Amino acid sequence: MSYDVLKNAINSHNNIVFLSGIGFTRELGIPYYTDADEAYDVEKNYRYSPEDLFSSGFYSTRPELFYRYYRERILHLDKQPNEAYYALVRLEQSGKLKAIVTRSIYGMHRLAGNHNVIELYGNIHRNKCIRCGAEHTAAYIKESRGIPKCMYCQGAIRPEVSFYGDMIDNGRITAAAEAISHADMLIVGGTHLEAYLCERFLQYFHGDELALINTEKNYSDRKATITIYDTVSNVLPLVIP
Numbered sequence: 001m002s003y004d005v006l007k008n009a010i011n012s013h014n015n016i017v018f019l020s021g022i023g024f025t026r027e028l029g030i031p032y033y034t035d036a037d038e039a040y041d042v043e044k045n046y047r048y049s050p051e052d053l054f055s056s057g058f059y060s061t062r063p064e065l066f067y068r069y070y071r072e073r074i075l076h077l078d079k080q081p082n083e084a085y086y087a088l089v090r091l092e093q094s095g096k097l098k099a100i101v102t103r104s105i106y107g108m109h110r111l112a113g114n115h116n117v118i119e120l121y122g123n124i125h126r127n128k129c130i131r132c133g134a135e136h137t138a139a140y141i142k143e144s145r146g147i148p149k150c151m152y153c154q155g156a157i158r159p160e161v162s163f164y165g166d167m168i169d170n171g172r173i174t175a176a177a178e179a180i181s182h183a184d185m186l187i188v189g190g191t192h193l194e195a196y197l198c199e200r201f202l203q204y205f206h207g208d209e210l211a212l213i214n215t216e217k218n219y220s221d222r223k224a225t226i227t228i229y230d231t232v233s234n235v236l237p238l239v240i241p
């Protein structure tokens with residue numbers, strides 16, 4: 001399908017919500033933690049699966065190993081947003097984009113400059129001392145040794161991210177459902193329509209245009225009114241110049 005169809009649809013809608021899938025961070029070279037190659041490598045190096053390591057159970061009972069894994073495999077602090085992210089910043093600045101909903105914990109949309117981002121699973125850049133509440137940067141966690149301690153009171157610091165199997169914060173789910181229910185256009189990028197992110201929220205969408213940008217085909221693609229098979233970094237800068 002021609003990219004102009006998507007560009008024109010964006011131009012003719014004024015209440016757009018964007019569902020940002022894992023394609024966004026994969027295109028930056030950040031593997032999803034349960035991707036096959038990543039999972040294999042993790043099992044080889046840590047003798048546990050990513051699902052085991054990135055869990056509340058591990059965080060509570062084996063914090064040293066949890067933090068070794070977290071620093072080495074999750075905290076990709078050298079990565080920066082690319083043109084796909086900046087296109088969404090322009091779309092928000094134009095007033096058309098009302099919210100971005102994402103499962104990503106890397107905080108890249110905020111780093112790029114978007115403001116209304118609903119991070120369902122939290123953000124690695126928020127780390128709070130469970131004793132005094134002081135905030136610490138992800139760099140502080142990355143550079144610490146063993147179990148990171150609060151720089152003021154030596155209390156434990158909890159990254160404000162949901163671990164594997166955790167419940168998602170209800171307030172965030174409500175905020176996402178609310179934004180989507182008011183949208184006249186929904187754009188899904190970097191994932192397919194059966195992925196958790198969509199499966200959970202598509203039911204709230206009552207607009208007339210559902211656009212999909214994804215590299216791989218899926219049987220659920222037919223639900224979309226506009227479908228483009230390409231990377232978000234190729235498509236978004238072209239349709240949001």
Ligand SMILES: [Zn+2]
Nearest residue numbers: 129132150153
């Ligand atoms: Zn503290």
